[in-house]
Amino acid sequence: SQKIEQNSEALNIQEGKTATLTCNYTNYSPAYLQWYRQDPGRGPVFLLLIRENEKEKRKERLKVTFDTTLKQSLFHITASQPADSATYLCALVDAGGTSYGKLTFGQGTILTVHP
């Protein structure tokens, strides 16, 4: 069966450290994978997109890697700040069998950065 899983439900780190979030998938052929941030009671906010033929993407303090052999994406926040505390969602668009960009989401990881 198809699954997309974010390995940690919750991650607690100290301010200034690097947060690393994991997203694993099975039985998908992602055209691309995205990471979103979601604050309580709000809609997800797009952060980064990485395509199947890309290994790494960076944006300011954010870095995403994509390993199609391991079927895994890692999301890093360097020099973390308390304002980075939120739920982070990974989502993929499956290239196989669809003619539209349906996003399939993981369950999310709640990140808390302690001062």
Next chain:
Amino acid sequence: ETGVTQSPTHLIKTRGQQVTLRCSSQSGHNTVSWYQQALGQGPQFIFQYYREEENGRGNFPPRFSGLQFPNYSSELNVNALELDDSALYLCASSLQNWETQYFGPGTRLLVL
């Protein structure tokens, strides 16, 4: 350029009633997707509209239906509400049906 907006922000209904949720897409976007997000879960795809036609559907029953208008705004209709329909309903718009989706703030629906 305005972002994606949704109305209402909150709604309380009773089981068996019908509800209509509304979404205005971001300027220039012709594709709207709807998602249901239960508490503590990731969003689940309901369906997508591209240029006023349903372009794909997730694993939701027919009592979930939608519309897209010529200005690309959209409605989600849910008939015969059930308790399990209580969730945050999210609308997302994109420039084309394969491009990055931008989400609205959501409508929180509570079914009693």
